[in-house]
Amino acid sequence: MNNEKFYTVGIGGAAGDGIREAGLHLAMMLHQLGYYTFLSFDHPSLIRGGHNYSRISFSKEKVWCDHTKLDVLIAVNSETVKLHEKELSDNGVIVVEESYLDETKEVAAKTIPVPFSVLTEEQKAVPIARTSVALGIFSFITGIPFEKMRELVQKSFEESKVEMNLGLAENGFRYAEEKAVAKWTEGLSLGERNDATEIVDGNEAVGKGLLASKLNFFIAYPMTPASSVLHFLAKEAVAREDLKTIQPEDEIGAINMAIGVAYSGKRTAIGTATGGFALMQEAFSFAGMSETPLVAVVSQRPGPATGVPTGTSQGDLKFLVNSGHGEFPRLVIAPGDAEEAYYTGALALDLSWKYQIPSIVLLDKQLSESAQTVLFEPNKIAHEEAKSWNDDGKPYARYRDTEDGVSPLAFPGTPNAVVKLTSYEHDEEGISTETPELVTKMIDKRFKKRDILMKEVSKYETMKIYGDTSADILVIFWGSTKGAVLEAAKYLTKPVKLIQVLWMEPFDTARIKNELQSARMIVDIEGNHDAQLVSLLREKNNISPTHTILQYNSKPFDPVELAAKINALIA
Amino acid sequence: MVGENSLKIENLVATAGIGCHGKISDYLNVNTFNSLHGRAVASAQGIKAGNPDLNVVVFTGDGDSFSEGLNHLLHAAQNNTDIAVFLHKNDVFGLTTGQATPLSPKGFKGPTTPTGSIDEPMNPLEIVLASGATFVARTYAGDMAETTRIMKAAMTHKGFAFVEIIQPCITYFDTREHFKNAVEHMPAETQATNDLGAALAKVREQSEKIPLGIFYQTQKPTFEEQVV
Numbered sequence: 001m002n003n004e005k006f007y008t009v010g011i012g013g014a015a016g017d018g019i020r021e022a023g024l025h026l027a028m029m030l031h032q033l034g035y036y037t038f039l040s041f042d043h044p045s046l047i048r049g050g051h052n053y054s055r056i057s058f059s060k061e062k063v064w065c066d067h068t069k070l071d072v073l074i075a076v077n078s079e080t081v082k083l084h085e086k087e088l089s090d091n092g093v094i095v096v097e098e099s100y101l102d103e104t105k106e107v108a109a110k111t112i113p114v115p116f117s118v119l120t121e122e123q124k125a126v127p128i129a130r131t132s133v134a135l136g137i138f139s140f141i142t143g144i145p146f147e148k149m150r151e152l153v154q155k156s157f158e159e160s161k162v163e164m165n166l167g168l169a170e171n172g173f174r175y176a177e178e179k180a181v182a183k184w185t186e187g188l189s190l191g192e193r194n195d196a197t198e199i200v201d202g203n204e205a206v207g208k209g210l211l212a213s214k215l216n217f218f219i220a221y222p223m224t225p226a227s228s229v230l231h232f233l234a235k236e237a238v239a240r241e242d243l244k245t246i247q248p249e250d251e252i253g254a255i256n257m258a259i260g261v262a263y264s265g266k267r268t269a270i271g272t273a274t275g276g277f278a279l280m281q282e283a284f285s286f287a288g289m290s291e292t293p294l295v296a297v298v299s300q301r302p303g304p305a306t307g308v309p310t311g312t313s314q315g316d317l318k319f320l321v322n323s324g325h326g327e328f329p330r331l332v333i334a335p336g337d338a339e340e341a342y343y344t345g346a347l348a349l350d351l352s353w354k355y356q357i358p359s360i361v362l363l364d365k366q367l368s369e370s371a372q373t374v375l376f377e378p379n380k381i382a383h384e385e386a387k388s389w390n391d392d393g394k395p396y397a398r399y400r401d402t403e404d405g406v407s408p409l410a411f412p413g414t415p416n417a418v419v420k421l422t423s424y425e426h427d428e429e430g431i432s433t434e435t436p437e438l439v440t441k442m443i444d445k446r447f448k449k450r451d452i453l454m455k456e457v458s459k460y461e462t463m464k465i466y467g468d469t470s471a472d473i474l475v476i477f478w479g480s481t482k483g484a485v486l487e488a489a490k491y492l493t494k495p496v497k498l499i500q501v502l503w504m505e506p507f508d509t510a511r512i513k514n515e516l517q518s519a520r521m522i523v524d525i526e527g528n529h530d531a532q533l534v535s536l537l538r539e540k541n542n543i544s545p546t547h548t549i550l551q552y553n554s555k556p557f558d559p560v561e562l563a564a565k566i567n568a569l570i571a
Numbered sequence: 572m573v574g575e576n577s578l579k580i581e582n583l584v585a586t587a588g589i590g591c592h593g594k595i596s597d598y599l600n601v602n603t604f605n606s607l608h609g610r611a612v613a614s615a616q617g618i619k620a621g622n623p624d625l626n627v628v629v630f631t632g633d634g635d636s637f638s639e640g641l642n643h644l645l646h647a648a649q650n651n652t653d654i655a656v657f658l659h660k661n662d663v664f665g666l667t668t669g670q671a672t673p674l675s676p677k678g679f680k681g682p683t684t685p686t687g688s689i690d691e692p693m694n695p696l697e698i699v700l701a702s703g704a705t706f707v708a709r710t711y712a713g714d715m716a717e718t719t720r721i722m723k724a725a726m727t728h729k730g731f732a733f734v735e736i737i738q739p740c741i742t743y744f745d746t747r748e749h750f751k752n753a754v755e756h757m758p759a760e761t762q763a764t765n766d767l768g769a770a771l772a773k774v775r776e777q778s779e780k781i782p783l784g785i786f787y788q789t790q791k792p793t794f795e796e797q798v799v
Contacts, residue, residue, distance in 0.1 A: 217621065244799055246620065248613070249646040256610040256643070260586075260617025263604055264625065286607050412584045412602040412618070412625055422596060422605035423589070431597045432605070 004061040007188075009072045009138070010087070011054045011131065012080030015046045019076070022131030023054025025165070027199050027371060028156035029135065030058045033144075034191025037199060038063045038483065039371045040556070045224070045309040051079055060189070063372070064337070065483030068558050072141070072184065074134045075100070076116065093184055095137050112137065112181050119175060123167045132165040136172025143187035146173055197375045202367040202480075203228040205338040205374065206297050209345025211236065211243070212378050216266040219246045219254045221276060224309045225365040226299040229271040251276040255283040255296075262292045263421050265411035267349060269295040274303060274316045281324055287358035288328030290421045291399065291407065291446065293386070295348045300364035300479075302554045311554025312365035314479050314527035318535060320360055321505045327443070329450035331359035332505040336464075336482030339374040340502070341367065346381045347460070353386040355449045356406060362504070364527070366480040366556040391416055397428040401441065405448025454506050462503035462511060468495035473570050474519040476501065476545060478533055480556065481525055487559030494570050501533065507540040516543050523547045523569055527557065572626075572723060584618055584627045586611045588635030591666045591740070592659035595630050609639025612647045615654045616794070623795040626726060629656040633672035634664050637693055641673075648702035648731050650794035655706075655725040655732040658695060661740040669743035681743075696774040699733045700767070700787060706732035707770065708785040711754050712739075713747070717783065724785060730793050737781070757784040765789040 009026065013019045020041050027039045035058040044050035057066035071092050075081045078100035088094065088110060098113040114137055120130040132153075139149035153169050154162055200208070207229050210218070218237075220230040234245040248254050254270050261268045272280065277298045287294045298320060302313040321332050331351055335341040341363065348359040389396060389408035396417035400407045407428075410417040420430025425442060427433045433442075467475075467489055477485045478501045489498060499515055516522060516537075524534050524545040531548045538544055549565050551557055572578035583601050587593040589608035596603040606614040611629045619627045636644045636658060647654065663681070664670040671679040671688040674695065678687040700707050706728040710718040718736060725732035737754070739746040757773075763785040764770055770787035 219617075244620065246798060248616075249642055252610070253613045253616075253643050253646065256606065256613035257617030257620070259606075260604065260614040260619075261621035262617075263614075264584075264618045264621030266621040268621075282607055283610070411622070413582050413622055415579075415581050417581065418600055419602045420596065420605075421603070423607050424605060430603070432594075 004059045006057065006059040006063070006067070007071045008055060008057045008067050008069060009074065010070050010084055011074040011076075011134070012084060013052055013076030013131070014048065014079075015043060015050050015052050016048045016128065017052065017076050018128040018131050019052040019054050022074075022134065023056060024199070024371060025132070025156045026135060026138065027056050029152040030056065031197070031199050031373060032152050032155050032193050033188060034193055035060060036063045036373045038066045038373075039199070040066045040366065041369050042555070043310050051083060053080070053084075060191070064486035065370075065556070065559055067487070067560060069560070072138065074131070074138065076131060091184070093141065095134055112141070112176075114172065114175065119171045120168060123164065123171055125164050125168055129164060129168055132168035133172035135165075136169035136174075137176045137181070139169070140173050140176035141181060141184040143183055144190065148190060149173060195375070197373050199371050200338050200374050201228070201369055201371040202335075202338045202341045202363055203299075203369070204232045205341040205376070206345040206361055206363065207232040207236070208376060209342040210269050210295065210349055212342070212381055213346040213349040213383065214242070214267055215269055215349060216242060217244050217246070217258065217261045217268040218271065219248060219258045219261070219268065220271040221248060221251045221254050223273040223276045225301055225368040226271045226273045226276070226297065228368070229297055251279040252283065255280040255287075258294055259283065259287055259290065259292045262294055263412070263419070267293070267353065269297060269349065271297040274298055274300050274319065275306065277320070277323070284358055285324035285326050285328070286423045288324055288330060288446070289326065289423055289425070291356040292358065292421070293352035293356055294358045295345070295352055295361060296358065297345070297361045297363065299368045300362070302552070308554040310365065312480065312527065312556050313552065313554065314364060314481065314532070315529065315552065317362075317478070317504065317528070317532040320362055321536070323360070328446055329355070329357050329453065330505060331355075331357060331453070332362060333359070333503055334362040334479045335367065335502065336479060336500050337367065338370070338372050339376070342374065342376050343381065344502075350384040351453075354384040354406070355453055356409070357449060362479065364480050366483070370480070389414075389417065395429070398430045399426060399428045399442065399445070401428060401445045404452045405445045450506060457503065457506055457508050458511070460503065462501075462508035463515070464500045464502065465497065465515065466500070467498040469497055471495040471497040472518060472520045473497065474499060474516060474522045475525060475566065476516075476522060476533065477525045478502070478504070481527060484557035484559045484562050485525060488563035488566060491560065491563035491567070492570070493567050496566070496570065504536065507536060509540050512537070512541050512543070516541070521546050521570065523549060523566060525549045525557070525562070527551055572726065577727075578626055582625050584625050585630060586615045586618065586627065587630040588632065588640065589666070590632035590635055590659075590664070592630050592632040592635070609635055610643065611635055612640060612654075612656060613643040616643075616647050616650070616652045619652060619654055619795060620799050623653070623799055627654045628726060629654055630659065631656060632659045633662065633674045637673045637695065644699065645702040648699050648704040648733070651703060651705055651730045651791050652794040653730055655722070655728070655734070657722065657725070658733070658735045659738045660695065660735050661738050661744060662692070663740050663744040665740045665743055694774065695735050696733070696786060697771065700771055700774060703731070704733045704787075705730035705789050705791050706785070707774070707787040708733070709735045709737070709781070709783050711737045711750060711783055713750065714783075717756065721785065728788065730791060753781055754783050755780040757782045762786070763788040
């Protein structure tokens, strides 16, 4: 169980009601009060209508993911009440638009009716901003004093938007005060935020990580749930000389341009969802053949094909690990939350340049779009250098074979260097070859790089261990499932060792063997149908988990449900 | 240009796609980038964006830019990306042994069209002009002097330059005899107009002989100036 008090607020409305923004602002206010927060955003593939739902769980101790059971539900429309009233806890309350009261009769006892639209019009604000009235109501019913609320709102909104939203929040607060609305039985503790933590979602986190490793170019074609990586970096690029972003005609253009940019000497990354990455397969293979440093940020959503565009999934692990036709080394790392996404972005870019291999930072919708309290410490990033060419008077050979397989890099524009890059099999100078001995030699050269990386793998955090490290019951998981598992861990009835796999390729077989060998029960938990991590464990380590808990309904795992399932197995 | 000192050899980059045209990467002792089939233009756009000081040219063919890679060609033209694209136009897929292409004449008999192709050929110059290219020209490989002049003009043009080089495939579609008398140079004073309407009309003209020369040239902000 949680040692600290734990709360969850849901905010629901239709697409176009500013539900995501309302969630983010509330999360920022709670963050200022010293709470850990985790915000998820559930939405259909629509721009207007449908049901959009932000949900924030917060506590003074770390929150790994949000829970279903609600303490407060803020409903901008009646559909939200119908969909979520059963999730209300015993002491929970619903703050709902007054004009929908008739439709919410059954839960009248728990309802706080508020004339959102009227209070918004009074401030001459746009209707989409009416959720800020709710911020004021929320502050009142949780015992946040008026002046403190004003301070929180001021710190949580962009400067240009503060005045309007402050007015709305004040209006809401005063309304609740005048109506002597019953305070919610649990009051919030009013702490201060004195550290460098911030609220960031996975996509922004990976963008920041890439920037921390001196990203120069980001090229992407929009696709849910990856688009906001480009949005974030495009905005950053406005004020930065050293960063450019391009939205090209399609994904194939994006990756081919990116290989061109890297050839010219600039540090480049691309971003897409798994369907878009499917389009990029040939060029990913080209990056491997041409030994081009390139980072692909790839976010999973349920497939196949168009699938469930705004859902989450872990159904593409094997696809990503085996991307690109032909055999060539690559790096695939699956962070488990926004903080890890930051460090992974930075590391992938550095290692791509160090080994001249393409790398994938593997995310999913849940990780990309959920925002949480994170601490980014750029000084914790150890930067790795690329091998560059020193003009030794000998002709430059772009693919010169070396002891570690990594060729010295020179870029076009360098005097005395003729830089030949190609998609054909080639000799050391980059001229096409069909000679069998050379074909073998060049493939061996490229794989030498994987051998070196495998030797170095223990230097990196290829997996993380939590829970009881001496337990013989083991739960193994990857990606955003981390959040649900670590929350579920708070409810487990027996000691369990929890292993999060981060590096998917190369696979840290030595460490996996070490950590798994004495387990008597191994439970694999993932969001796909075929238990793809199990496949990898069997292939690489010849280890088979004894049980699996799988879910592939396009939604993330629920921590309380997951705890019940794990407990049923380990009882 | 290197001989004239207007270009440093290390600043020249040639991309090529896949096709007989692509073999040029192995023959030139300069920076080359042999891309995937259809992607030479996209690659070039990336290289130029990464280092705008480079002089980037593209060698491409029927399949590379009018089948597989047409999308990238049109967008690069729209972007007015500062590269020079040289189309080795031979109306056949040579490297894959002689199939019809989108540029082949209607009725072309090849391994995939044994009874003759059904399509009217696309008009490369019309297509790139309509997409925003700011330098459009045609030359014939049999005339080395003119081809050199036009390639140089394309490479010095600031913006998206496209040159259709009629270059018969001697193995699969040898039209050298035909072309000896089927082309003529446009009068010098009518070349390089910046009147788009006139240029479009000229490239669409059904004339007795195929006109050679620079059809259109104008100055517009480039992709690199605006984005990079």
